[in-house]
Amino acid sequence: MQEDDPLTIRRQVFTCPHCCERISKLLDLSAGSQSYTEDCDVCCNPIEISYQVDEGRVVSFQAALP
Numbered sequence: 001m002q003e004d005d006p007l008t009i010r011r012q013v014f015t016c017p018h019c020c021e022r023i024s025k026l027l028d029l030s031a032g033s034q035s036y037t038e039d040c041d042v043c044c045n046p047i048e049i050s051y052q053v054d055e056g057r058v059v060s061f062q063a064a065l066p
Contacts, residue, residue, distance in 0.1 A: 007056065014063045019043035029053050037066050 008030040015022055021042040027034075035050035048066040052059050 010058060012051070012058070012061055014061070016040040016042060016045070016047060017063060017065050018045040018047070025049065027051060027058065029056055029058065 008028060010027045010029055011024050012027050013022060013024045018040060019042050021040070023041050025038070033050075033052045035048070037046050037048050039045065040047055046066050048064050049062070050064075051061040
């Protein structure tokens, strides 16, 4: 079993745009820039998550209403 490279996984803490609770998600930086919808762990409402990756670093992150 191969472990994930710790440099390609990053924990991002942000505020849910619906319930204003602070939540965290793990981002896989090896997949490059991404945009997807995921439900809030607290209120279960959808959040549009998007982030830009440049040279293995998150250069912008947004969690917004879809």
